[in-house]
Amino acid sequence: MSDRIFGAVGLALALFYVWAALQIQESFLSDTVGPKTFPIIIASILGLSSLIILLRPDPEPVWPPLSRVAEIAAAVVVMVLYAEFLSTLGFVIATALAAAYLSWRLGSTVVQAVITGVGVSLCIYAVFHLLFGLSLARGPLGF
Amino acid sequence: MDIFSSLGDGFLIALSWQNLALAVLGCFLGTIMGALPGLGPSNGVAILIPLAFSLGLGPTPSLILLTSVYYGAMYGGRISSILLNIPGDEPAMMTCLDGYPMARKGLAGEALSLSGVASFVGAFFATWGLILLAPQLVKLALLFGPAEYFALFALAFATLGGVSSTNQAKSAFAAMLGLGLAMIGVDTQTGVPRMTFGEVHLYDGIDFLVAIVGLFALSEVFIFLEKRHGEAAADTSKIKVGRLMPPMSMLKQTTPTMLRSSFVGFVAGVLPGAGASLGSFLAYSLEKKMVDRNGTFGTGDPRGVAAPEAGNNAAAGGALVPMLALGVPGSGTTAVLLAVLLSLNITPGPLLFSQNPDVVWGLIAALFIANFVLLAMNIPMVGMFTRLLMVPPRVLMPFVAMVSFVGIYGISGSSFDLLLMIGFGILGWVLRKLDVPLVPIILGTLLGNTMENNLRRAVTISNGDWWTLVGSPLSITLWTVAIVGFILPIFLGRVVKSRMHARRDVEGSTSD
Numbered sequence: 001m002s003d004r005i006f007g008a009v010g011l012a013l014a015l016f017y018v019w020a021a022l023q024i025q026e027s028f029l030s031d032t033v034g035p036k037t038f039p040i041i042i043a044s045i046l047g048l049s050s051l052i053i054l055l056r057p058d059p060e061p062v063w064p065p066l067s068r069v070a071e072i073a074a075a076v077v078v079m080v081l082y083a084e085f086l087s088t089l090g091f092v093i094a095t096a097l098a099a100a101y102l103s104w105r106l107g108s109t110v111v112q113a114v115i116t117g118v119g120v121s122l123c124i125y126a127v128f129h130l131l132f133g134l135s136l137a138r139g140p141l142g143f
Numbered sequence: 144m145d146i147f148s149s150l151g152d153g154f155l156i157a158l159s160w161q162n163l164a165l166a167v168l169g170c171f172l173g174t175i176m177g178a179l180p181g182l183g184p185s186n187g188v189a190i191l192i193p194l195a196f197s198l199g200l201g202p203t204p205s206l207i208l209l210t211s212v213y214y215g216a217m218y219g220g221r222i223s224s225i226l227l228n229i230p231g232d233e234p235a236m237m238t239c240l241d242g243y244p245m246a247r248k249g250l251a252g253e254a255l256s257l258s259g260v261a262s263f264v265g266a267f268f269a270t271w272g273l274i275l276l277a278p279q280l281v282k283l284a285l286l287f288g289p290a291e292y293f294a295l296f297a298l299a300f301a302t303l304g305g306v307s308s309t310n311q312a313k314s315a316f317a318a319m320l321g322l323g324l325a326m327i328g329v330d331t332q333t334g335v336p337r338m339t340f341g342e343v344h345l346y347d348g349i350d351f352l353v354a355i356v357g358l359f360a361l362s363e364v365f366i367f368l369e370k371r372h373g374e375a376a377a378d379t380s381k382i383k384v385g386r387l388m389p390p391m392s393m394l395k396q397t398t399p400t401m402l403r404s405s406f407v408g409f410v411a412g413v414l415p416g417a418g419a420s421l422g423s424f425l426a427y428s429l430e431k432k433m434v435d436r437n438g439t440f441g442t443g444d445p446r447g448v449a450a451p452e453a454g455n456n457a458a459a460g461g462a463l464v465p466m467l468a469l470g471v472p473g474s475g476t477t478a479v480l481l482a483v484l485l486s487l488n489i490t491p492g493p494l495l496f497s498q499n500p501d502v503v504w505g506l507i508a509a510l511f512i513a514n515f516v517l518l519a520m521n522i523p524m525v526g527m528f529t530r531l532l533m534v535p536p537r538v539l540m541p542f543v544a545m546v547s548f549v550g551i552y553g554i555s556g557s558s559f560d561l562l563l564m565i566g567f568g569i570l571g572w573v574l575r576k577l578d579v580p581l582v583p584i585i586l587g588t589l590l591g592n593t594m595e596n597n598l599r600r601a602v603t604i605s606n607g608d609w610w611t612l613v614g615s616p617l618s619i620t621l622w623t624v625a626i627v628g629f630i631l632p633i634f635l636g637r638v639v640k641s642r643m644h645a646r647r648d649v650e651g652s653t654s655d
Contacts, residue, residue: 002576002577003577006577010316017323017338020338020340021337021338024330024335024336024337024338025335026333026335027333027334027335029333030333031332031333031599031603032599032602032603032606032607033598033599033602033603033607034333035330035332035333035335035337038326038595038598038599039323039326039337039338042319042322042323042326043319043323045315045319046316046319046320046323048315049312049313049315049316049319050312050316052312053310053312053313053316056312058310058313058578061576061577061578063576064369064370068368068369068370068371069369071368071369071371072365072368072369072569072572075364075365075368076565076568076569079361079544079548079561079565079568080562080565082548082561083548083558083561083562083565084558086548086552086558086561087558091549095545095548095549098541098544098545099541099542099544099545100541102364102368102540102541102544103537103538103540103541105368105371106367106368106371106536106537106540106541107371107537108537108538112537116537116538116541117541120538120541120542120545121545123542124542124545124546124549128194128197128549128553132198133198134194134197134198134549134553135553135556136549136552136553137552
């Protein structure tokens with residue numbers, strides 16, 4: 001079933017890609033092939049392989065139970081928040097929070113997670129910023 | 144001989160303090176990444192690329208750092224195979240078969256040091272192979288026009304799934320997805336934006352580093368979260384390494400095996416789409432056929448440890464040949480190394496050898512140095528790496544995730560790229576679940592624009608005649624190999640894969 005859904009999504013993607021390729025504005029100074037042709041070739045092979053996946057699916061993969069999927073979704077949310085708030089919070093604080101969360105969800109106790117988070121953050125800051133001089137996001141506190 | 148004088152120049156470049164330090168650092172990091180289950184060579188190199196850039200290293204130093212990581216990871220994979228029966232990365236899978244039984248017999252130290260020597264032999268011969276073969280391939284490549292290049296790229300995609308692929312439709316899907324992603328951005332020939340939907344951030348195209356780090360490193364973090372593999376795989380109280388030198392008799396017994404396996408591995412590495420996993424598999428199977436008269440393979444035969452290790456390290460060197468000489472990588476990790484070259488504005492291929500000889504020969508000299516460094520690190524210091532197996536993923540994985548973010552942020556400083564990377568992470572996780580290989584996606588994003596340019600150039604030169612694509616004997620040959628290489632696995636794939644993956648782990652899709 002998964003492969004059939006996957007194939008259908010792939011097919012839709014291929015159709016969308018063809019549509020998007022046809023929207024490309026051609027310049028009046030174009031070469032003989034033009035900017036549309038190669039994307040359309042790609043989309044046709046994409047569609048063809050999706051069709052084969054749809055018609056001849058592999059055995060069903062092992063999907064994790066819903067709780068594990070929620071786990072991943074939560075981690076994604078944390079990472080998105082990290083990306084958004086990195087520049088407001090500053091590198092050290094944001095990284096410590098995100099790393100602590102991930103460590104906690106991978107099975108650390110709360111205390112271990114906090115130590116891991118702070119440790120990872122300070123370690124990266126020390127090595128990459130202080131030692132190698134990489135510019136990291138600066139927060140209101142200057143780090 | 145001009146090869147030796149070039150090599151001498153290479154050593155002059157590689158032997159500067161900075162480059163030596165980078166080689167040592169790379170070997171060390173690489174061995175760790177190879178040894179820790181969950182971080183393979185492709186992952187390891189992928190995470191470090193953005194950092195090599197943000198640190199402002201020049202082309203030769205960055206390449207030295209990253210290829211040392213690559214060689215190091217190939218060495219390191221065996222440590223957890225032997226001690227824990229868990230391959231540290233995919234090429235080390237075959238080492239489990241005889242390495243773990245040897246460790247059970249109390250010969251862990253011998254197995255580790257013997258495999259270290261075998262890795263050295265494999266990598267050493269492969270580096271010589273690279274020196275001798277790459278310039279010949281360059282001469283051939285100079286005959287290539289745009290049509291031949293287009294066919295060559297098609298060949299790379301057709302064979303990248305490799306003979307171990309079971310579902311060619313999924314490999315094709317992945318390759319097209321990668322090519323499709325590469326189309327995003329302003330068209331290089333006419334200057335019109337494509338597939339950008341008015342989003343200014345996309346005009347420059349998607350940075351392939353974002354795609355690589357997301358697909359490889361972040362998806363690995365998600366896999367660990369899914370399985371909640373938080374605890375260290377190693378219970379160190381049970382590991383006893385013992386003596387760290389293989390007895391002379393064992394070395395003598397395994398020498399022919401190592402030499403044969405190095406050759407087989409090197410050839411497997413050079414062939415498109417094979418890579419190190421297949422190298423070690425072929426080397427092991429061949430040795431089993433040739434010398435296993437008493438049926439001792441699989442029960443801790445030292446030759447069964449030496450064969451796959453020499454094979455996979457030789458294949459790692461062999462895979463560099465098409466990458467450097469033609470600009471077409473033969474395996475997953477070399478695809479990632481190609482990304483390094485492209486982002487440093489160096490176009491690999493025949494002209495690399497004449498335009499940037501310092502890069503090529505500096506790199507080759509660095510490979511020799513890395514090899515000796517690794518031998519030194521892996522025999523006396525192997526105990527230190529076994530201790531690193533104790534680092535639990537609940538500490539390691541947050542570190543990996545955060546280093547990925549730092550690397551990408553360091554390149555562009557935009558949170559749009561970070562969000563894009565998270566998106567690729569999710570995509571990578573879903574595709575790995577569905578058993579879709581990730582390497583063709585990477586190769587597609589890397590080569591897409593060059594491939595299209597060659598196609599358009601070829602057709603334009605011939606005034607719009609598409610038959611020019613199959614207009615020369617060379618391009619017809621390339622297309623034939625591509626088609627055979629694509630169709631063959633449909634019949635052979637299941638057999639090879641089921642044998643190879645008798646003991647597969649979660650790392651299937653980031654295979655190398």
